[in-house]
Amino acid sequence: MTTDRTKPQIDAPEGDAPETLAVRDLIEGDGAEAKAGDTVTVHYVGVDFASGEEFDSSWNRGESIQFPLRGLIQGWQEGIPGMKVGGRRELVVPPELAYGPPGGHFLGGKTLIFVIDLLEVG
Template sequence: MLDRPEVDFPDGEPPSDLEITDLHVGAGSPAAAGAEVTVHYVGVEFETGEEFDASWNRGQPVNFPLRGLIQGWQDGIPGMREGGRRRLVVPPHLAYGPPGSGHRLAGKTLIFVIDLLNVR
């Protein structure tokens, strides 16, 4: 397993489209759309660089069905292989929607560094 990632403070303007960057390509099974995945992740706000959530802080990975996650994860995780680490930069329309739509992260571009541990 990889060590907890450090998320570098981004440069420039936030993207309007989902950005997917493989930081480490895994050798295991690939995730398919709609799969159930076990991941470790860190999430930070693009504009401030402030961490808003991390499974690493709870000391254990989390298990999710991709269908239940934000669109940026549903679009950004398929094709990723077990053992891999991927960086997703997710604009608001693929995260929690426009400002004022009810979620504390609404209107924000988010950066996630995701380690894919298992695919089911």
């Protein structure tokens, strides 16, 4: 499935990072609904909540990416189910649902913002 959307711009957040997963639909989809355990095809951009710096984007690589949900960070496993194909959703993911405490992963200890376009559910 293709989309005529462009890469989303994520504004620098104000205030404190949420302590729990925050899910907000930016565009409601009208296609198939993602369920836990599905494989999803997405376009996404990820930004560090504290700095507003982008750390990853499928848009920059010029192609969407396909993942089994159960292989992703917990914030995606909890935040994508219920989303429909064609939708765009923002997830604000606290460290314990992302890459854990500081140390192991370069994103450890960070609250992350993702804007995800759901292109396909398999």
